[in-house]
Amino acid sequence: MAAKKNANKTSVKKQSVATPADKHLHELHGIYLPKAQHKEIRRFKRLYDEPSLHGTKVWRSSAVLMDYLLENPIRKKARVMEIGCGWGGLSCFMASHFDSRVTALDADAALEPYVEFVKSLNGIKRVEFVTKRFEKIGKKDLAGVHTLIGSEICFWDEMTKPLFNLIKRARDAGVKNILIADPGRTPFLNLVDRCEAAFDGEMLGHTIKKPWKTEKFILRVTGK
Template sequence: MAAKKAHKSGYKTDDKNMHILHDIYLPKAQHKEIRRFKRLYEEPSLHGTKVWRSSAVLMDYLLENPIRKRAKVLEIGCGWGGLSCFMAKHFDARVTAVDADGALAPYVEFVKALNDVKKVEFVTKRFEKITKKDLQGIHTLIGSEICFWDEMTKPLYNLIKRARDAGVKNILIADPGRTPFLNLVDKCEAKFDGEMLGHTIKKPWKTEKFILKVSGR
């Protein structure tokens, strides 16, 4: 139904090039509209063009462990914004979708339209530029596959610290278990009583990923 609404707004549907995860429509790179965007706009450069399996795992975890309705959510490293749209659609959340790559903006708007989602706002910002003021009023901070280089561990750790200081209640970051992520887990376990959870899904892929969970103060 959401895809039909997107079609009415002028976007082409291309179902064979679409993932559907928990009622969220996510285009593949071969989707007609995505290919059109690549011709029209600057192409995203920071791996924001993929549907990460860790996102599907985090969605499933959140359905089993839901946040409260109408909460303010911040997604970091949002890519095309699929996880942000999931939060808006399933929890009526007001979502700020943040990514360092400003070229992702039209892609996020397309995914919003596909899913008939309004309450997602895209912001271009790096981890280290997200301030305590930006984090005030945020209930849940989420991210998926955002700690894949060694140099990302420290700014993410510092961001989690700022988030807790600002009153964020719930921090969830999903990953396949790369070394920089595991280093982040170790630091958060030591300083914030964080924990790493394994979570498995069977559809649309059979896969297990890991979730760093850090609670607020």
């Protein structure tokens, strides 16, 4: 989707690394994420088309998945792909905590300036934004990826099949670790059922107390 202005260039003001004093920021495990009221987010909404696929805020499932990964870390410097990355907070977390090289992938091109801003807030460089739909992610894209992650990406019934097929392609391509977090919507539960039957996948509950007290669910599928 084209930007309203500056269509050929993403406009992100140079930003020093954030501090907790900014009341318009969330802090999640050392990663700063803007609230909707942040002046730069408001500026983007004036400059660009609104993200159209719910990539409009920080989702609590991302915070739950971050906490889970701190308790169950992946190896350092592993290559990571985040699907349905939204503003890219989870991607920045992986780059910061695990020194991962991350592909932050979303079907909505309008999210690029948001991802670049979150990178700048945190001084992160090892995250690359790519626009691509689930069904277009091929084995070539997945080659060399160790961990595939996503948060609140299975919210419509028609997403279950493409995500199941993507998980199958990821395992065939050698991805070792697949983690998808969700509040427990019906399309996600259907995805869990299919992955449990086909790949011995499992659904885990995980609770956090900060910055919100909440419990979400994580689909975990391991590689071949």
